[in-house]
Amino acid sequence: MSSPEAQRIEPLPYGEKYFPHHNKYLDFWRASVEDPIKFWDERARELVWYRTWDKVLDDSNPPFYRWFVGGETNINLNALDRWMGTHVANKVAYYWEGEDGTSRVLSYRDLFREVNKLAKALQDLGVKPGDTVTIYMPMIPELPIAMLAVTRVGGIHSVVFSGFSPSALADRMVDAKSRILITADGYWRRGKVVELKKNADEGVALAEKQGAKVEKVIVVRRLGNPINWVEGRDVWYHELTSKYPDTTYVKPVPRKADDVLFILYTSGTTGKPKGVMQSVGGYMVYVYHVFKWNWDIRPEDVHWTMADIGWITGHTYIVYGPLMNGATEVMYEGAIDYPQPDRPWQIVEKYGVTIFYTSPTALRTLRQYGDEWVTKHDLSTLRILGTVGEPINPRRVEVALRGSRQEEVPNSRHVVDDRDRGSHDIARPRHIARHPQARLGHVPAARDRG
Secondary structure (H helix, E strand, O other), X not given: OOOHHHHOOOOOOOOOOOOOOOOOHHHHHHHHHHOHHHHHHHHHOOOOOOEOOOEEEEOOOOOOOEEEEOOXXXXXXXXXXXXXXXXXXXXXXXEEEOOOOOEEEEEHHHHHHHHHHHHHHHHHOOOOOXXXXXXXXXXXXXXXXXXXXXXXXXXXEEEOOOOOOXXXXXXXXXHHOOOEEEEEOOEEEOOEEEOHHHHHHHHHHHHHHOOOOOOEEEXXXXXXXXXXXXXXXXXXHHHHHOOOOOOOOOOOOOEEOOXXXXXXXXXXXXXXXXXXXXXXXXXXXXXXXXXXXXXXXXXXXXXXXXXXXXXXXXHHHHHHHHHHOOOEEEEEOOOOOOOOOOHHHHHHHHHOOOEEEEOHHHHHHHHOOOOHHHHOOOOOOOOEEEEEOOOOOHHHHHHHOOOOOOOEOOEEEEOHHHOOOEEEEEEEOOEEEEOOOOOOOOOOOOEEOO
């Protein structure tokens, strides 16, 4: 016997709302499976390349697929450089909200400026194409800045979730052979200071016992809390970047399409963490389009993924997806129900969020505090609520979207080693509806570092 939720499933119309260049979703999907080579060739040509590819897909040695063979690009070209000289340069790239109420606003031009200065600093520290830089940072703007700076100089970033232990950090640094670590002094969590630099120091010490050689630790001053300092190794982020003028420009280093863009490690719950490598071309093309398609992204949208960049969802939906589409993204540092249970709804109202991406678990947490924490806020800007990680209860959708002008609720499920590709559902309040076809064409899985 079907559940009450299953009985409420109803079909949704497909039209120009999600796919403005195609009359019907199924026509779009059909093109992707009938001729995937042509489909992805056309999709890739929407982006900026130094050199176009000789072959869209080399599948001669499965499962080691190679996409856009012979192509050369740098993801910065599409996330930042393409917007300079256009109106997007002055558009907000990030609204950042700290748990303690502090806030920052960065335009695309601001981001471009800061990325170039850090990129130049990394070059001067000896970071070369193919080198891996580990990033162990909280949810602050310097995190995406660091990711972009590393990739700009041709490096590979390995982001480690700031909630992970020193030993977890050490394991990942040793495996990635990182010489440089970028971290912060600390951050807020439920009103308490998390001494991140202390954890970083312990992680570096453990890594060095395993044979790693960490030459530099770049520290962002987030809180100004007392920290241990290792002369000759540690350097303040602001002192490092302030040496370079705002006009500093580092040309994005050309990278082959199948070069490694970043490494993201699995959580290690089923054994030793595995480093999953994402390629430059395949990830760039897919993420640019999946962000646009999933959210029907529009110039006026304010998108908020309530997740951590330390996970693949954050890489895709907080950093690369929004920036390659010239979108405005919200970043939040702290706990979702601190200091009060309506913190997410305060943020939605404050920044005029139009697309809110969260998890059923988060909605379940907020739901336990009562509907009044939701309904007291003006959510009229909100048009899409997306959930990730697990199926969603329609009741939570109804409560979460009261007072909003919602249009759909996409529901997706993602895994770290699959380029944030997953099955996607679309829902309206009171009705959860599944796409008849979830995936657009064939995109091979990422590579395992092992």
